[in-house]
Amino acid sequence: xxxxxxxxxxxxEVSNGxxxxxxxxxxxxxxxxxxxxxxxxxxxxxxxxxxxxxxTPESCGYSFVAGRNYVVYASMIGDSLRTxxxxxxxxxxxxxxxxxxxxxxxxAQSRKSKKNATRP
Numbered sequence: 001x002x003x004x005x006x007x008x009x010x011x012x013e014v015s016n017g018x019x020x021x022x023x024x025x026x027x028x029x030x031x032x033x034x035x036x037x038x039x040x041x042x043x044x045x046x047x048x049x050x051x052x053x054x055x056t057p058e059s060c061g062y063s064f065v066a067g068r069n070y071v072v073y074a075s076m077i078g079d080s081l082r083t084x085x086x087x088x089x090x091x092x093x094x095x096x097x098x099x100x101x102x103x104x105x106x107x108a109q110s111r112k113s114k115k116n117a118t119r120p
Contacts, residue, residue, distance in 0.1 A: 005073040007081055008042040008106060010092060011035030011049060013064040019052060030082070031055050033064050035072060041110045051081045060084040068092075071102055 019032030054061030074081040
């Protein structure tokens with residue numbers, strides 16, 4: 001599982017539109033996607049999370065579809081969360097065994113982290 005991701009969650013894509021990410025003087029035009037959080041594994045607080053991705057597959061953008069659930073891994077770029085096709089972000093689909101395995105690993109890792117956090 002990606003240890004370098006700043007955020008990991010299962011969420012439903014509820015809306016998207018164009019937005020921009022500011023990283024110092026650089027402005028990246030991207031697709032701004034809002035996810036309704038179904039399960040949070042790492043730093044997803046609140047009911048909704050905004051994640052950016054490139055607007056084209058040629059520049060590694062992920063094509064999210066409204067109403068579908070995704071395992072999302074994102075990293076901070078400036079003040080914004082960003083994901084792309086090179087992360088393990090993927091649609092949650094019961095007919096794909098790898099997705100079920102990924103969720104089992106995330107849940108086990110999350111339980112272990114919470115258990116370690118409560119130890120003195």
